[in-house]
Amino acid sequence: xxxxxxxxxxxxxxxLLGKGRELADAMDSKLAALQIGNGNPEELIxxxxxxxxxxxxxxxxxxxxEPYRSVLLRAVEEASPSxxxxxxxxxxxxxxxSLAASLGVGLLTECISLKLEDEKLIAExxxxxxxxxxxxxxxxxxxxxxxxxxVFKRPEPAERTGxxxxxxxxxxxxxxxVVERRGKVREEVGLEExxxxxxxGRGFKKQEDLKLLEELAEILGAKIxxxxxxxxxxxxxxxxxxxxxHKVRPKLYIAVGISGTVHHAxxxxxxxxxxxxxxxxxxxxxxxxxxxxxxxxxxxxPALTKALKExxxx
Amino acid sequence: MRIIALLKDIxxxxxxxxxxxxxxxxxxxxxxxxxxxDKRALEAxxxxxxxxxGEVLALSLGGPETKTVMLEAxxxxxxxxxxxxxxxxxxxxxxxxxxVLAAAIDKIGDYGLILxxxxxxxxxxAQVGLRVAELLGLPxxxxxxxxxxxxxxxxxxxxxxxxxxxxxxxxLPAVVSVVREINEPRIPTLMSIMRAKRKPTTMWDASAIxxxxxxxxxxxxVEILDxxxxxxxxxxxxxxxxxxxEKVERLVKALIDEGVLxx
Numbered sequence: 153x154x155x156x157x158x159x160x161x162x163x164x165x166x167x168l169l170g171k172g173r174e175l176a177d178a179m180d181s182k183l184a185a186l187q188i189g190n191g192n193p194e195e196l197i198x199x200x201x202x203x204x205x206x207x208x209x210x211x212x213x214x215x216x217x218e219p220y221r222s223v224l225l226r227a228v229e230e231a232s233p234s235x236x237x238x239x240x241x242x243x244x245x246x247x248x249x250s251l252a253a254s255l256g257v258g259l260l261t262e263c264i265s266l267k268l269e270d271e272k273l274i275a276e277x278x279x280x281x282x283x284x285x286x287x288x289x290x291x292x293x294x295x296x297x298x299x300x301x302x303v304f305k306r307p308e309p310a311e312r313t314g315x316x317x318x319x320x321x322x323x324x325x326x327x328x329x330v331v332e333r334r335g336k337v338r339e340e341v342g343l344e345e346x347x348x349x350x351x352x353g354r355g356f357k358k359q360e361d362l363k364l365l366e367e368l369a370e371i372l373g374a375k376i377x378x379x380x381x382x383x384x385x386x387x388x389x390x391x392x393x394x395x396x397x398h399k400v401r402p403k404l405y406i407a408v409g410i411s412g413t414v415h416h417a418x419x420x421x422x423x424x425x426x427x428x429x430x431x432x433x434x435x436x437x438x439x440x441x442x443x444x445x446x447x448x449x450x451x452x453x454p455a456l457t458k459a460l461k462e463x464x465x466x
Numbered sequence: 467m468r469i470i471a472l473l474k475d476i477x478x479x480x481x482x483x484x485x486x487x488x489x490x491x492x493x494x495x496x497x498x499x500x501x502x503x504d505k506r507a508l509e510a511x512x513x514x515x516x517x518x519x520g521e522v523l524a525l526s527l528g529g530p531e532t533k534t535v536m537l538e539a540x541x542x543x544x545x546x547x548x549x550x551x552x553x554x555x556x557x558x559x560x561x562x563x564x565x566v567l568a569a570a571i572d573k574i575g576d577y578g579l580i581l582x583x584x585x586x587x588x589x590x591x592a593q594v595g596l597r598v599a600e601l602l603g604l605p606x607x608x609x610x611x612x613x614x615x616x617x618x619x620x621x622x623x624x625x626x627x628x629x630x631x632x633x634x635x636x637x638l639p640a641v642v643s644v645v646r647e648i649n650e651p652r653i654p655t656l657m658s659i660m661r662a663k664r665k666p667t668t669m670w671d672a673s674a675i676x677x678x679x680x681x682x683x684x685x686x687x688v689e690i691l692d693x694x695x696x697x698x699x700x701x702x703x704x705x706x707x708x709x710x711x712e713k714v715e716r717l718v719k720a721l722i723d724e725g726v727l728x729x
Binding site: 217241242243245246248249250252253254256257258259260261262274277278279280281282283284285286287288289290291292327328329330331332333334335336348372380395396403404413414415417421424425426427433438439440441442443444445446447451452455456458459460463464 | 479480482483484491502559564587588589590591592593595597599600601605606607609622626627628629631632633634635636637640686687688689690692693695696698700701702703704705710711713714715717720721722724727728
């Protein structure tokens with residue numbers, strides 16, 4: 153009995169060790185980490201692992217689903233874990249689903265909380281496009297869960313002892329042939345990474361009026377976003393924030409002329425401070441916001457831009 | 467080539483509301499639609515057919531609304547719809563759902579390609595495609611942003627990963643999941659909606675595809691305990707003032723105090 157963790161992402165791996173340690177202690181069992189390819193197993197021990205399985209093989213030099221899954225299956229054979237945590241990167245998510253299918257067990261994806269209760273693994277995860285939280289239980293062992301980055305805290309490293317074991321592997325061959333890997337050209341900062349976002353809703357009467365928002369964005373160094381109708385129905389912008397669009401987490405989010413539907417709310421849940429400007433004092437956006445100004449955006453926006461210009465120039 | 471698109475019937479998330487006191491979702495009376503990413507998988511299937519010929523079949527494990535939902539798939543260009551609907555198969559987990567879909571795909575037979583979205587937009591679980599691939603013993607290509615047939619037996623796809631675009635080639639038959647960026651699904655015309663009503667829809671119950679609902683329930687691996695909207699913990703301060711200028715000044719001061727203006 154043990155807890156086994158794996159992620160190809162170094163930072164996420166440490167976060168998994170933190171949560172893994174907690175679950176292992178709750179079961180009074182060992183925490184094992186799988187390391188595929190290069191890395192520093194001693195570091196994983198410092199962050200909480202009792203044993204580190206190291207797998208090396210020419211087939212593992214580049215990511216491929218089947219070879220990686222077969223190595224993970226080998227680690228499962230060795231460690232016979234009751235819980236397996238995998239980092240929810242795109243590669244991690246396909247690996248976890250494929251592993252769960254191979255083992256014929258369940259999979260809890262993108263968990264934001266995890267605990268053990270009566271031999272079950274209980275997790276919270278987003279559902280309904282991110283507008284609601286589901287509490288789910290994995291009933292069969294080994295329990296498998298994937299965890300997104302920055303959900304669990306990275307533990308403090310400590311001087312600990314642990315075992316490093318070489319995992320003898322003969323990885324399965326990949327079924328798909330990789331013809332080419334193209335590094336992505338980093339596009340300009342997208343909405344997901346923006347620190348400040350100002351966003352438009354149906355309170356804007358014409359597309360030209362978005363100029364008012366652009367002026368505010370310029371002063372704040374903000375990205376501009378919008379609700380679904382502005383993009384999908386009016387076509388004033390290409391992308392929107394909400395359940396079916398971007399999920400954003402800036403430090404400051406200013407919602408202008410936005411009513412605050414469930415759809416939009418799901419996209420802005422994780423924002424730092426939310427400001428709402430809307431002429432309807434009963435608009436739901438005021439329930440979702442930290443600060444609200446009830447007023448006509450055509451008056452409030454120019455005044456706000458002017459006030460910020462004075463403050464931020466000093 | 468025969469392409470099967472796996473489509474999930476979900477409630478229209480744009481119309482979903484929550485009970486203000488219990489915070490539970492109110493799904494009754496909400497329109498059902500094809501989950502957006504599955505719709506894009508279907509669009510990709512139709513585009514392959516338009517280029518290379520063959521047929522596109524839409525398959526769904528559904529409920530009472532699914533027949534209506536699948537009309538859109540037929541109107542978009544699917545040649546036929548297959549719906550597995552059985553009281554005993556409602557509310558299965560991803561494990562059970564995949565077993566049912568794999569059995570239905572087996573029954574349809576003679577397929578070259580199976581397409582689905584990378585996840586459904588209601589449960590966001592992202593595992594049915596991979597599970598179906600495993601059950602059918604097929605290669606899986608996840609996160610496809612571009613697809614093309616090299617020939618009858620080989621598919622080339624661009625996989626959209628975080629740091630790289632991975633161009634892969636795979637022998638068919640295979641299962642492929644697509645990302646949002648792959649295409650913009652077409653909007654059916656009135657004519658195509660009329661035509662859709664005359665296209666064949668096959669309804670199957672559990673026994674028709676040889677699955678045992680009780681066994682699937684007994685093998686259940688994941689249980690949903692409850693679902694509710696998160697509590698919104700916000701300050702909800704309405705900034706008062708005699709004039710717009712006064713309100714705005716107070717807001718700017720509050721934002722400086724919060725440390726979000728960088729001054």
